[in-house]
């Protein structure tokens with residue numbers, strides 16, 4: 417089995433840690449921007465305001481769920497780094513193309529398996 421040189425994985429680990437912190441910050445600020453979290457919000461909104469709030473809330477939820485997925489993905493990649501499985505496809509267990517890892521360091525699927533998942 418080919419494993420990545422430690423100087424390389426350390427760089428990736430640092431990058432992923434940074435990304436994780438960034439994602440958590442984004443998640444937090446999105447949650448805070450949700451109008452339903454606003455305690456000061458008035459109970460007698462016009463219908464228009466309510467609709468705006470609903471749309472805003474939906475958009476926020478979509479964004480948060482997208483960020484949550486990314487957080488899970490980054491954590492998975494970090495775990496793989498720790499256990500020496502980084503760069504190995506979690507589905508077919510082949511090595512993931514290094515070009516792909518360079519573009520998407522938090523990926524845990526090879527190109528083929530990622531395409532299978534999409535279709």
Ligand SMILES: [Zn+2]
Pocket residue numbers: 505506507508509510525526527528529530
């Ligand atoms: Zn694969």
